[in-house]
Amino acid sequence: MTLTLDGVTLWMRDQRLLGPLDLAVPPGQVVTVMGPSGAGKSTLLAFVSGALDPAVRAEGRVLLEGRDLAGLPPERRRLGLLFQDPLLFPHLSVGENLAFGIPREVSRRERRARVAMALAEASMDGFEGRDPATLSGGQAARAALMRVLLAEPHALLLDEPFARLDAALRARVRAFVFDHIAARGLPTLLVTHNPEDTRGQVVRVGM
DSSP states (O other): OOEEEEEEEEEETTEEEEEEEEEEEOTTOEEEEEOOTTSSHHHHHHHHHTOOOTTEEEEEEEEETTEEOTTOOGGGSOEEEEOSSOOOOTTSOHHHHHHHTSOTTSOHHHHHHHHHHHHHHTTOTTOTTOOGGGSOHHHHHHHHHHHHHHTOOSEEEEESTTTTSOHHHHHHHHHHHHHHHHHHTOOEEEEOSOGGGOOSOEEEOOO
Protein backbone atom coordinates (compact mmCIF):
# COMPACT_ATOMS: atom_id res chain seq x y z
CA MET A 1 0.00 0.00 0.00
CA THR A 2 1.35 3.40 -0.97
CA LEU A 3 -0.15 6.78 -0.10
CA THR A 4 0.47 9.27 -2.92
CA LEU A 5 -0.02 13.03 -3.02
CA ASP A 6 0.04 14.35 -6.57
CA GLY A 7 0.39 18.10 -7.01
CA VAL A 8 -1.53 18.93 -3.84
CA THR A 9 -1.95 22.69 -3.37
CA LEU A 10 -4.12 24.39 -0.76
CA TRP A 11 -5.51 27.91 -1.08
CA MET A 12 -7.30 30.23 1.34
CA ARG A 13 -9.04 32.73 -0.91
CA ASP A 14 -6.20 33.96 -3.15
CA GLN A 15 -3.42 33.02 -0.75
CA ARG A 16 -1.56 29.77 -1.26
CA LEU A 17 -1.19 27.94 2.05
CA LEU A 18 0.83 24.98 0.86
CA GLY A 19 2.16 23.24 -2.21
CA PRO A 20 2.35 22.12 -4.83
CA LEU A 21 3.32 18.94 -2.96
CA ASP A 22 4.26 15.61 -4.50
CA LEU A 23 4.80 12.70 -2.12
CA ALA A 24 4.86 8.93 -2.24
CA VAL A 25 4.69 7.28 1.18
CA PRO A 26 5.66 3.58 0.91
CA PRO A 27 4.19 0.82 3.09
CA GLY A 28 5.45 0.91 6.67
CA GLN A 29 7.23 4.23 6.18
CA VAL A 30 6.65 7.63 7.78
CA VAL A 31 6.92 10.93 5.94
CA THR A 32 7.08 13.91 8.30
CA VAL A 33 5.66 17.32 7.42
CA MET A 34 7.19 20.18 9.41
CA GLY A 35 6.69 23.92 9.34
CA PRO A 36 5.59 26.91 11.40
CA SER A 37 2.08 27.35 12.76
CA GLY A 38 -0.30 28.45 10.02
CA ALA A 39 1.71 26.77 7.25
CA GLY A 40 -1.18 24.44 6.38
CA LYS A 41 0.11 21.19 7.92
CA SER A 42 -3.09 20.18 9.70
CA THR A 43 -5.11 21.48 6.76
CA LEU A 44 -3.16 19.09 4.55
CA LEU A 45 -4.21 16.16 6.75
CA ALA A 46 -7.81 17.40 6.65
CA PHE A 47 -7.66 17.36 2.85
CA VAL A 48 -6.20 13.87 2.73
CA SER A 49 -8.81 12.57 5.20
CA GLY A 50 -11.76 14.13 3.38
CA ALA A 51 -12.60 16.64 6.13
CA LEU A 52 -11.35 19.86 4.50
CA ASP A 53 -12.97 23.11 5.57
CA PRO A 54 -15.11 24.40 2.66
CA ALA A 55 -13.32 27.76 2.97
CA VAL A 56 -10.12 26.11 1.73
CA ARG A 57 -9.69 25.35 -1.97
CA ALA A 58 -7.62 22.31 -2.89
CA GLU A 59 -5.95 21.18 -6.09
CA GLY A 60 -4.24 17.89 -6.82
CA ARG A 61 -5.00 14.27 -6.03
CA VAL A 62 -4.67 11.84 -3.12
CA LEU A 63 -4.29 8.18 -4.05
CA LEU A 64 -4.18 5.13 -1.79
CA GLU A 65 -3.07 1.87 -3.42
CA GLY A 66 -3.54 3.71 -6.73
CA ARG A 67 -7.18 4.55 -5.97
CA ASP A 68 -8.14 8.22 -6.23
CA LEU A 69 -9.86 9.25 -2.98
CA ALA A 70 -11.57 12.29 -4.53
CA GLY A 71 -15.24 12.47 -3.62
CA LEU A 72 -15.09 9.69 -1.03
CA PRO A 73 -16.41 10.54 2.46
CA PRO A 74 -13.93 10.15 5.35
CA GLU A 75 -15.40 6.84 6.52
CA ARG A 76 -14.75 5.21 3.14
CA ARG A 77 -11.13 6.31 2.76
CA ARG A 78 -9.69 3.61 5.07
CA LEU A 79 -7.47 6.14 6.83
CA GLY A 80 -6.69 6.09 10.54
CA LEU A 81 -6.19 9.38 12.38
CA LEU A 82 -4.37 10.15 15.63
CA PHE A 83 -4.42 13.61 17.19
CA GLN A 84 -2.78 15.44 20.12
CA ASP A 85 -5.55 14.20 22.43
CA PRO A 86 -6.51 10.49 22.54
CA LEU A 87 -10.20 11.43 22.08
CA LEU A 88 -11.45 8.30 23.83
CA PHE A 89 -15.23 8.36 24.30
CA PRO A 90 -15.85 9.17 27.99
CA HIS A 91 -19.21 7.35 28.11
CA LEU A 92 -17.66 4.05 26.94
CA SER A 93 -15.30 1.69 28.75
CA VAL A 94 -11.78 1.15 27.43
CA GLY A 95 -12.88 -2.11 25.83
CA GLU A 96 -15.93 -0.49 24.23
CA ASN A 97 -13.74 2.30 22.90
CA LEU A 98 -11.48 -0.21 21.16
CA ALA A 99 -14.41 -2.26 19.87
CA PHE A 100 -15.90 0.89 18.33
CA GLY A 101 -13.42 0.74 15.46
CA ILE A 102 -13.92 -2.92 14.58
CA PRO A 103 -15.91 -3.53 11.37
CA ARG A 104 -19.60 -4.13 12.13
CA GLU A 105 -19.76 -7.53 10.41
CA VAL A 106 -17.37 -9.07 12.96
CA SER A 107 -19.16 -11.30 15.51
CA ARG A 108 -19.45 -10.25 19.15
CA ARG A 109 -17.21 -13.10 20.28
CA GLU A 110 -14.53 -12.19 17.74
CA ARG A 111 -14.77 -8.51 18.70
CA ARG A 112 -14.07 -9.38 22.34
CA ALA A 113 -11.12 -11.53 21.30
CA ARG A 114 -9.65 -8.76 19.12
CA VAL A 115 -10.03 -6.18 21.89
CA ALA A 116 -8.35 -8.48 24.42
CA MET A 117 -5.49 -9.15 22.01
CA ALA A 118 -5.03 -5.43 21.29
CA LEU A 119 -4.96 -4.57 24.99
CA ALA A 120 -2.42 -7.30 25.66
CA GLU A 121 -0.29 -5.93 22.83
CA ALA A 122 -0.47 -2.51 24.51
CA SER A 123 0.49 -4.00 27.92
CA MET A 124 -3.03 -3.26 29.17
CA ASP A 125 -4.33 -6.76 29.85
CA GLY A 126 -7.66 -6.77 31.68
CA PHE A 127 -8.42 -3.09 31.05
CA GLU A 128 -11.65 -3.80 29.13
CA GLY A 129 -13.94 -2.51 31.87
CA ARG A 130 -11.85 0.49 32.91
CA ASP A 131 -13.15 4.05 32.65
CA PRO A 132 -10.95 5.98 30.14
CA ALA A 133 -10.67 8.79 32.72
CA THR A 134 -8.61 6.47 34.95
CA LEU A 135 -5.90 5.88 32.33
CA SER A 136 -2.48 7.49 32.45
CA GLY A 137 -1.37 9.63 29.51
CA GLY A 138 0.66 6.79 28.04
CA GLN A 139 -2.13 4.24 28.48
CA ALA A 140 -4.65 6.56 26.83
CA ALA A 141 -2.28 7.17 23.90
CA ARG A 142 -1.72 3.43 23.43
CA ALA A 143 -5.45 2.72 23.66
CA ALA A 144 -6.16 5.38 21.04
CA LEU A 145 -3.64 3.80 18.64
CA MET A 146 -5.07 0.31 19.15
CA ARG A 147 -8.59 1.63 18.49
CA VAL A 148 -7.36 3.09 15.21
CA LEU A 149 -5.57 -0.14 14.22
CA LEU A 150 -8.61 -2.30 15.03
CA ALA A 151 -10.50 -0.34 12.36
CA GLU A 152 -8.08 -1.90 9.83
CA PRO A 153 -6.90 1.31 8.13
CA HIS A 154 -4.78 1.20 4.99
CA ALA A 155 -2.78 4.31 5.98
CA LEU A 156 -2.31 6.57 9.00
CA LEU A 157 -2.42 10.34 9.49
CA LEU A 158 -0.76 11.61 12.67
CA ASP A 159 -1.39 15.21 13.78
CA GLU A 160 1.04 16.06 16.63
CA PRO A 161 0.10 12.81 18.42
CA PHE A 162 2.90 13.04 21.01
CA ALA A 163 2.69 16.77 21.75
CA ARG A 164 0.93 16.55 25.14
CA LEU A 165 3.23 13.87 26.60
CA ASP A 166 6.25 14.61 28.78
CA ALA A 167 9.68 13.86 27.32
CA ALA A 168 10.21 10.38 28.77
CA LEU A 169 6.68 9.19 28.05
CA ARG A 170 6.80 10.78 24.61
CA ALA A 171 9.80 8.64 23.64
CA ARG A 172 8.10 5.41 24.75
CA VAL A 173 4.78 6.15 23.07
CA ARG A 174 6.55 7.31 19.91
CA ALA A 175 8.47 4.02 19.72
CA PHE A 176 5.24 2.08 20.33
CA VAL A 177 3.45 3.89 17.50
CA PHE A 178 6.31 3.64 14.99
CA ASP A 179 6.87 -0.05 15.76
CA HIS A 180 3.23 -0.79 14.96
CA ILE A 181 3.37 1.26 11.77
CA ALA A 182 6.34 -0.78 10.56
CA ALA A 183 4.87 -4.12 11.65
CA ARG A 184 1.59 -3.48 9.81
CA GLY A 185 3.15 -1.92 6.73
CA LEU A 186 1.07 1.26 6.98
CA PRO A 187 2.10 4.33 4.96
CA THR A 188 1.99 7.22 7.41
CA LEU A 189 1.92 11.00 7.13
CA LEU A 190 3.07 12.73 10.34
CA VAL A 191 2.69 16.41 11.23
CA THR A 192 4.89 17.64 14.08
CA HIS A 193 6.84 20.63 15.37
CA ASN A 194 9.33 18.47 17.27
CA PRO A 195 12.44 17.31 15.35
CA GLU A 196 12.72 14.32 17.72
CA ASP A 197 9.45 12.97 16.33
CA THR A 198 10.63 12.85 12.74
CA ARG A 199 11.05 9.59 10.86
CA GLY A 200 12.13 8.92 7.30
CA GLN A 201 11.66 11.66 4.74
CA VAL A 202 11.05 15.16 6.11
CA VAL A 203 9.09 17.70 4.07
CA ARG A 204 9.26 21.33 5.19
CA VAL A 205 6.41 23.69 4.33
CA GLY A 206 5.95 27.42 4.82
CA MET A 207 9.68 27.91 5.36
